[in-house]
Amino acid sequence: MPAVTETALASLYPQPLWQWFAQICAIPHPSKHEQALSQHIQAWARDQGLSVREDKVGNLIIKKPATNGFENRKTVVIQAHLDMVPQKNSDKVHDFTKDAIEAYVDGDWVTANGTTLGADNGIGMASALAILGSSDIKHGPLEVLLTIDEEAGMTGAFGVEPGMLQAEILINTDSEQEGEIYMGCAGGVDAEFTVAAKWQAVSTSVKAFNLSLTGLKGGHSGVNIHLGRGNANKILARFLANNAAQLGLAISAFNGGSLRNAIPREASVSLTVAAEKHSQLQQQVADFEALLKQELAAVEPALKLSLTATTTPEQVLTGDVQSTLINLLNVCPNGVMRMSDEVEGVTETSLNMGVITTKDNSIQVLCLIRSLIDSGREQVESMLSSLAQLAGAEVKFSGAYPGWKPNPDSPVMAIVNQTYQDIYHKEPVIMVIHAGLECGLFKKPYPEMDMVSIGPTIRFPHGPDEMVNIKTVGQYWELLLAVLERIPAREAC
Structure with a gap:
């Protein structure tokens, strides 16, 4: 197995995302034990001068003003979950509440040494934080919602209340196949x-x-x-x-x-x-x-x-x-x-x-x-x-x-679809996923919010063979940034 180093991850493209993912791997965050990572992110956000609050169940809401010239765009919330699935091989000595994830590069993939990697949903979380920390990415008013306990009961998503968010559009980052756009999911x-x-x-x-x-x-x-x-x-x-x-x-x-x-x-x-x-x-x-x-x-x-x-x-x-x-x-x-x-x-x-x-x-x-x-x-x-x-x-x-009922007329899905075709000159696959994305739960407090889900290619999530494809992380990043730049203006009152 190659040496496990944060430097190896942080040198990958896109560097801001992978630098954040290396930090995420270094801080234990299995379901029910996200507080250390949450506190690290809150301290960082305050140092950046960003508005950050923790709601009563432990979700984080971080807000960033629009970049110059994009102040009139619709507000977007980028959403990910803080926790990861703690699974390991029987011969692996690892305490998920205390030990860092030993992530390493293996050819075209990033994986972990005998444990789950936490790319689900650490890559999505890292992308949101990288955008918050950027000075050159174009976007309108931005909110980032990081929920707790998604993998063990969706406690965070159940706790999201009306009025917490001002966004009209939500981009969920918990999908696991590049080239697919998700517009619905299963309930359970x-x-x-x-x-x-x-x-x-x-x-x-x-x-x-x-x-x-x-x-x-x-x-x-x-x-x-x-x-x-x-x-x-x-x-x-x-x-x-x-x-x-x-x-x-x-x-x-x-x-x-x-x-x-x-x-x-x-x-x-x-x-x-x-x-x-x-x-x-x-x-x-x-x-x-x-x-x-x-x-x-x-x-x-x-x-x-x-x-x-x-x-x-x-x-x-x-x-x-x-x-x-x-x-x-x-x-x-x-x-x-x-x-x-x-x-x-x-x-x-x-x-x-x-x-x-x-x-x-x-x-x-x-x-x-x-x-x-x-x-x-x-x-x-x-x-x-x-x-x-x-x-x-x-x-x-x-x-x-609840499940997330598909809306084939979703405006943000149309934007993501067209943006993908413009960048990669091929059509993405519009999908419904047999997994429990949090979007269905967000529809209760925010029934009019327009939602879509995208992400890189992750193989074998929830198991110690979990891996994420490096090239697709770059593709996901490019798509996300291009979509943010194409978000339309707010309708005049």
């Missing part, structure tokens, strides 16, 4: 199953093991959900459904995934088996791994199923609870529910079984439902409610957020 809701835990003493003459699945790609549960990647939680549930009763396995813990909006890359089950069936268990694990490598060869070439001896637990789940859990996990839908009829190639409705956590009194399963249409989301909610009732489990739905 969290679904949490709870299976009440009952425990029994461990039988004598057993051996204890930890069965773990690692090496999966994971990724964004919206952007990557249609790619057929393995879900570690579902795969281990499949193994248990096929082998637990036959081998007399007893589960003491099932834990997998770490975020509801990331496809689980790793999961593990702690279990016991009768000593005389130890060899049979080993063989079943080996056979299942071979089967997975055959089935998922194209999408998960690095998957690994491991069975390691461990200390015998004091208790295991009772048979009825274990049966309920395994059947629930095995039958629960996961992945693409339906593709869109209106937007070719875009997922309409999906479900991600994101996190399984074993506690003393319960096993909790956290899923994220996404859909471009409310009825699609409601259908999956109904399915999960029926599943919970059949299984004797409980399910609760929370944190629902």
